[in-house]
Amino acid sequence: MCYAIPGNVKNITGNLITVDYFGEERKARNDFYDLQVGDYVYAQGGFVVEKIDEKLAEEILETWKELFFELKKTDVRLSKLYNDKPDLDKDFLKVIDKATYGKLISRKEALRLLLCEDPDEIDLLHKSANFIRQKFLDNACCVHGIIEFSNTCVCKCTYCGINSENSTLKRYSLDTGEILEVVADAVKRFGFKGLVLQSGEDTSYSSDKILKLIKDIRRNFPVFIFLSLGEREDRFYREAFDAGAKAALFRFETSDSTLYSQLHPHSSLKERTRYLKLFKDIGYIIASGSLIGLPGQKAESVIDDFMFAKELGCDMYSFGPFIPHPDTPLSDYNTPDTEYILKALSVLRLIDPYGKILVTTALESINPQARRQALMSGANSIMLNLTPKDYVGFYDIYPNRATVDVSVEKQIADALQLLKSIGRAPTDLGI
Template sequence: MTEINCRNAVISYFGEIRSALCELTNIQPGDYVYAQGGYVIEKVDPDFAREMLDTWNELFLVLQERDTAMSERPAPEPNDRPLQDILDKAGAGESISRDDLRYLLTVEEPERLERLYRTANAVRHLHHRNSCCVHGILEISNYCSSDCLYCGLAANSTLTRRYRMTRDEILEAAKEAIEGFGFKSLVLQSGEDPAYTPAFLAEIVAEIKRRHGVFICVSFGEVGLDGLDMLYEAGARALLMRFETSDAKLYAALHPGDTLEVRLSHLRHALKTGWLTVTGGLIGLPGQTVDSLADDILLAGELNAEMFSFGPVLTSHRRRDIIPATESQMLRALAAARIAAPPQAKVLVTTAFETLSPNARERGLMAGASSVMLNVTPLRYRADYAIYDGRAHATESIADQTRAIIQLLDRLGRAPSDLGVAMPSLSKLG
C-alpha cells in the first residue's frame, strides 16, 4: 500500500495503481495487504508477501499476454448492420441504448453470435483486464419460509432432507475454505430460514471477520432493512440478492405473497447504505419476453450492481414443466449483459448455467464473464441444497474444484483475484 487518506487506500498491484477502502486500524503506507471487493481485508507479513510476489510476478505477465491475445475483437462485418454498429460502440467502450440491447438479445445465427461473444470478451478485457473473481459459496441451510413456484427449497417442497448448520459447523467450514484453500471472498447463503435471526447471522459474520481476513457477501433472502443494517455493522460488505425479474406482475405470479417492490427495497437500501450488490434475474421464466429480459439487464445496471448474476431457470421436483434456456441463449444474455453493464460491473457464470451445460464456465468466461463461484459447503450437506435438479459440483471436493478452476484460468490467461496468492502456482498445475 503506497498511501492512505482517511479510509481511502492506494495500492500498487503488479505495477498498476488501484484504490480500496480500508477499515482496518493497524495499516500504514508501506504495508503489504490483501484487498478484495474494493476493501483492504488483511495485513500481510512482508517476507511472505515479497516471496509470493516474486513467485507470481513473471507468471502474472504471462497470463496478461495470454488473455490479451485471446481477447481481440472480431473482424468487422460492414454489411451486417445494425449488429456491427452496436458491436463497434461496445468495443470502443461506449454505452448502448435499450433498443441496441434488445437487438443483441434477438441475434440467433451462430456466426453472428460468435462475434457478439468475442466483442463482449473484448469489453470484459477493456474494463477488467485479466482479473477473474473466484468466490467460495457456503450454503448453511436449506430451510425456507418462502414458496417460490420454481424453487426446490420452497416452504411447501417435499425435500427428503432439510438441514441447518450449527454455529460451530459454519465457522469450521469457513475456516476450511479460508485457511485450507486460500479463499479471500466468501458468500454465506441460505434459504429464508426463520430459525436464523438477523442477530444470529450477524454474530456469525462478525466472528468469521474476527478470525479471518476475508471479504464476506451474504445471501439470506429478505431479512428486512434493519437486518441488512445489522449484517453490515457485523462486517458483511456485499449482498447477493437477485430480483429475479423486473416484471412486477410476473414476479407476483411466481412468488405467492411476495412483491417485487419489497425485494427492490432491500437492494436500494443496501446500495444507499454502502453495500456492494450482486443481482440479476432468471433466464427462461414462463412469460418472459425479450423486452422484459432487456429490462432485467438494465435494472441491474440501474441498481449499480457490482456483479450481474443471470442464470437459467431449471427444473426441480416442484416444476417438471420448465423448458430451460439453451446454452446459446444463456451465452447471448451474458454477452449482452457485459456490453450493457457499467464498466466496473462484473458478470458471473452461475452454478445453474454450469448445471445446464458442462462447457458453461469456459464459454461464459470467453463471452464476457469475469467471475465464478466454487462450492465450499460440506459434502454431507451439499446435495441437499437442491434448488434445482442435478446441480453441478454437488459431489466435487473443494480441492478438485480449485484445481479445475486454476487450470482453466491458466489456459485462458486469467488471474484468480479472490484466491490468495498462497494458492499453488498455476504453472505447476498446468
C-alpha cells in the first residue's frame, strides 16, 4: 500500500496546484515537475513529490476508491461527539463548546482543560479533540518513515542519551551509500512517500556532503524529505530547501528560557527560536515541540509550550514525554504518566484544530496502547523506524524505545491494521 493517494490536477496557478481526490480538493506546491491540468501526482506535506502515469494512477485509485469511503464512514462514526454527563462543570463545557466551533481558546482556558481530573471531563476532552480533528482535518493520517543515520552528537543536552558526554554509548554513522540503500528500500519496496533524515549534531557530515545526499535522493526517488539535523549554517538550510528537502523537524524542547539553558548548556532558546523563524522564512514545513514532564515543569509551562509552538507557525507538532536515560544527569527523575500526556495532546488539538499532531515514539515507549489512544484523542500522524537493525538500538536517546526490535514489515502491518480499525487513511492529502 502506498502512503499517498494519487490526485488529479484540476488547476495550476504558478507553482501552486489544486489536486482532486475523489471529489475533495487540496492545494500543493510544485517545485519539481512540468505539469498540466489532468495530470496525476502524489503530494506530501503540501508539496508535489511525484508525477504519475495516468493509467497507473487510475488503477491505484480504483483499488483505493471503496476503501477510501469505507474508512471515512468508520472515522465519522468513531468521532461523533456526545455528552451523556449533563452535570459536568459549566465552565469546562463552555471551553469545549468554544473549541468545537473552531474558536480560539485562551491560555487560561487551555490550562483548565489540562488540569482536569474528573474522569468524565477527561473522557469528554478526548472525544472533543477527536471530533475537532475529524471536523477540520478529516481522516488522513501521515505515515512517515525515519532513518536515524548517526548517533554522534556534539551537544550536551542533559536529558539525551546520545549527548556528547555519554562515554558508554557505541557511536555509529552510516555512510551516504548506506543511507541511499535504506531510502531505496523504503520508497521502492515499502511505498513510503515521506522520510525523515535524522542524526545527532554530527560535524563529521559536512553540509556539502548532506546537500549532495539530498540531491541524490531527489534525483533517484520521488519522496518528501524531512531534515532533523540540528543547528547548522543558515546557508546550508537555504541550499537544502532548493536541493529538495522541504520540511524540518526541529524541537525547542521547552519555551522556558531559564530551563532551556539548564538543559542545553551549549545553546540558547533565543538561538533555537531563530532557526525556527529562519525555516519559516525559507518555506519549510515545520515540525516542532517540546518534552512534557521535565523535572520541575508545571502545567502552565506545558500550555506555554503549546502556545509558543502555535505562534511560531508550526505545521506539525511533536510533543512527547520526558523519559530519563540512566547515563544522563536527569537519570533519577520520573517519566510522566500516559494519561497526562494524552490529556496534553487533546488540549493541543483544541488549541490548534488544523495542525498535524505526531504520536511520538517516546509516547509509544511508555505505553504500547498509547498510539491508538493518542490517535483517538486528536493526533493524526505517526512515524515508523527504518533505521537498519544493526544500528537502531544505538540511537539510544532514551531507554527501551518502542519498535527497536520490530521489523519494518511488522511495523507497517501493525500501523495499517490500527489505522483501518479506526477509519484513518494512511496518507497525507495536503492542505
